Amino acid sequence: MEGIDNKRYLHIGCGNNILPKPFENLDIRKFEGVxxxxxxxxxxxxxxxxxxxxYASHILxxxxxxxxxxxLQEWTRVTKVGGRVxxxxxxxxxxxxxxxxxxxxxxxxxxxxxxxxxxxxxxxCIFDERSLTMLMNKCGLTAVHRWSYERTSHTDFWxxxxxxxxxxxxxxxxxxxxxxxxxxxxxxxxQTTKTKIGLTK
Numbered sequence: 091m092e093g094i095d096n097k098r099y100l101h102i103g104c105g106n107n108i109l110p111k112p113f114e115n116l117d118i119r120k121f122e123g124v125x126x127x128x129x130x131x132x133x134x135x136x137x138x139x140x141x142x143x144x145y146a147s148h149i150l151x152x153x154x155x156x157x158x159x160x161x162l163q164e165w166t167r168v169t170k171v172g173g174r175v176x177x178x179x180x181x182x183x184x185x186x187x188x189x190x191x192x193x194x195x196x197x198x199x200x201x202x203x204x205x206x207x208x209x210x211x212x213x214x215c216i217f218d219e220r221s222l223t224m225l226m227n228k229c230g231l232t233a234v235h236r237w238s239y240e241r242t243s244h245t246d247f248w249x250x251x252x253x254x255x256x257x258x259x260x261x262x263x264x265x266x267x268x269x270x271x272x273x274x275x276x277x278x279x280x281q282t283t284k285t286k287i288g289l290t291k
Contacts, residue, residue: 097142100168101244102130103149109244113145118210131161136168144169147178147249148261152204154214155282162229169268175231176242178251181262182216188258201260222264231266239263 097112104115108123116126116133128135130149144165153161162175169175180201188197204213223234239245239252253260 099143100141102146107247107249109247131164133164133168138167139170140168142170142173145176147251151179151213151215158215166230166268171268171270173268174265176265178261178263179217182218184258188256191256197255217262219262226266230269232269234264234266237263237265
């Protein structure tokens with residue numbers, strides 16, 4: 091179990107899954123227990139190197155291909171040097187396994203497309219371990235590895251990082267440590283064609 095004394099943790103996109111201290115819960119919706127009513131990007135209320143841990147479960151995929159690198163850089167910015175960025179996203183690899191087992195699109199349409207029950211619940215990106223590891227490395231994170239929810243301080247607070255469908259984990263759970271020298275410019279493998287030819291602002 092991770093040590094939590096004298097730490098500051100940020101839980102991005104908490105919804106109504108309020109984690110106990112030292113987590114500070116952030117969501118764009120004002121649920122009871124939310125400490126910071128804010129979008130997940132940009133995090134204008136926080137200075138550089140503020141948090142020991144930044145945790146976001148099933149949030150990054152809600153940003154489009156031209157934004158995911160900037161979003162992850164922002165989460166890294168507010169993390170202390172040596173601190174951790176912990177991410178859970180729908181696993182494309184496991185979605186394929188689930189579909190091949192069941193031949194039912196309804197078993198994977200949620201993780202791939204989002205629940206679509208309110209304005210922000212749409213998915214724009216998919217990830218596998220290779221692509222997300224590369225993105226995390228280029229955003230200034232090192233020693234990227236899989237994490238197990240059973241060994242975290244938030245294991246008793248269920249979210250989609252723990253979801254299992256047809257015997258397969260729904261999520262890809264990776265975390266990395268912030269390096270001393272952040273990478274601020276890089277070729278984003280998620281870029282769309284319009285970005286590459288200069289059609290975006």
